[in-house]
Amino acid sequence: MQLSKKIVVLGHFGVGKTSLIRRFVENSFSDNYKVSIGVHITKKVVEFEVEDTMSLILWDLEGTDEIKTIRDAYLLGTHGVVFVFDVTRPSTFQSLNTDLEIIKSKLPTTPLFVVGNKVDLVVVSELETLFKENNIKTNFLTSAKTGDTVNDMFFELAKLIK
Amino acid sequence: MVEKDKVELLRDILFTDDRVFVQKIADRIGVIEQTIEEKDKLSEKVDPIISKQLDDFVEEIPTKLGPAITATLKEEIRKNKEEIVDALYPILGKMIKKYIAQEIKMLSNKISKQLSAKRWNIKFKSWFSGVKEEEIIISNLSVSTIEQVLLIERGSGILAASYSKTKTIDEDMISGMLTAIKGFVEDAFGQKNQNLELIEYELYNIHLQSFVSYYVAVVISGNYSLEAKDKVQDLIFDFYDDFMGKNLDSLFSSDGNEKKEKVSRASLEKQLNKKFENAII
Secondary structure: OOEEEEEEEEEOOOOOHHHHHHHHHHOOOOOOOOOOOOEEEEEEEEEEEOOEEEEEEEEEEOOOOOHHHOOHHHHOOOOEEEEEEEOOOHHHOOOHHHHHHHHHHHOOOOOEEEEEEOHHHOOHHHHHHHHHHOOOOOOEEOOOOOOOOHHHHHHHHHHHHO | OOHHHHHHHHHHHHHHHHHHHHHHHHHHHHHHHHHHHOHHHHHHHHHHHHHHHHHHHHHHHHHHHHHHHHHHHHHHHHHOHHHHHHHHHHHHHHHHHHHHHHHHHHHHHHHHHHHHHOHHHHHHHHHHHOOOHHHHHHHHHOOEEEEEEEEEEOOOOOEEEEEEOOOOOOHHHHHHHHHHHHHHHHHHOOOOOOOOOEEEEOOEEEEEEEOOOEEEEEEEEEOOOHHHHHHHHHHHHHHHHHHHHHHHHHHOOOOOOOOOOOOOHHHHHHHHHHHHOOOOO
């Protein structure tokens, strides 16, 4: 039986959650920004080895500036979480540690990746300095536009929750 | 030289060039007059210009006239709704009439069958139950069919097994979306221990039967009466009792206890098929 795992992707408005999923699932990108409403579900099968696959059921939750308002019903049974922020908009990562605490209180044992997206728009060395100054730790810096490390990020999470 | 000759000589000196010039103009005007008066010659000159202008005009219609035409049409539709409905009515009427005729034909066939083969059966049923024969016939005509059954893990929305009569979009995604809808409704109304039980859309109904760890979604087409609901619930409970109660707790437990015997998805689906494929509701 093919293993299926639920991944929840969340974060503030317009940080590129849907674009990251689209890049991972369809390998495409669009500049047209459409606000996600409610939840959108997609699926991607990742292959670790021959005949060793996993179905990732990706829950793309609508963006919110108040992470604590995310419906608990959407988080039930989650196997992995991706918290996305926009590296070009400090408002999306200023309260990152508080946001992460809220998520961990809802899903204490669930693996969580912190992802800074839109890295193609900044100088990475400057960003690293900024993060260091603000005590921000990320697992991945991605670009849904160029595809940079998007697949790696989801693949690593899949390996972790296998 | 006489006075007259002198004047003539002076005129020659003064007007020779002008006369040549005037003659040339007169010749040119003559050619133009001839061109205008003779259609063929005029066409030869003018047709390529008109043709070019027409081509340009045709090319520019969408950009130049398109918005104006659209605006005019919108305005006309707004002003003359009734006339437009009048104009469309016969077309729609024909389509509806054709559909109704087809349905009546099908109904008539069913009634004929009922009246012939099962006539006596219905008569007996009517005598014993006290229900009118017509009502029994109509009740027999309202058929509902199980189209799809999904066994879904509560919370995560992960699909455990499925049975489907026809191919649909990815069942893993359907399971996720059903779970999201179910979760949203149950969350939004804030009623503890209450479950979304039915989703209706046009000719289909999705019956949702919740258990502790899983829920079963059954897609039904046709008339979903109380009697049909009762039968669907019986089928689901039978399925759950027969199979899930014995095996699923160990099958999908996440405690990593490998000693427990796990049941394959294929086996689960075989059971679903057996239970629901030929079920009459």
